[in-house]
Amino acid sequence: MGLFSRVFYGVDLDEEQKRQDELDAKLRDLNAKRREQGKYDQKTFEEAEANRKKSYIEDVDQEVDDAFWEGFDDGANNIRHGVGSTINTAIGTPLKLIPWQLWLAGAVWGAWKLGLLKGVLGRFKS
DSSP states (O other): OHHHHHHHHSSOHHHHHHHHHHHHHHHHHHHHHHHHHTSSOHHHHHHHHHHHHHHOOSOHHHHHHHHHHHHHHHHHHHIIIIIHHHHHHHHHHHHHTSOHHHHHHHHHHHHHHTTTTHHHHHHHHO
16 A cells, blocks of 8 residues: 555655554553663553553554545535535525515516516417
């Protein structure tokens, strides 16, 4: 996935996974060293290890994919319920203020101007 991720994400996800694994190992060693030196008591060491394990990402590719789809869904929801909804409201509200009788009269007038009523009106003239 190296070239694909480099082109689309700007980073090589395989390299990032390797880098994270190395940093996690260094942090694990550092926590153990601090405990041995007496800088961490048992409780602090356990908290540090729990935080290290909690922040570790086992599969960087999957994490990026999940983040992409989460962002995609958020963007779609913003369009559906945010900006798109505002535009629909801005256009729809004034149109709802026009009574249905005026809409009907406008439709009849438009049909008459387009010549769509010639056949219908011709039948009444005879």
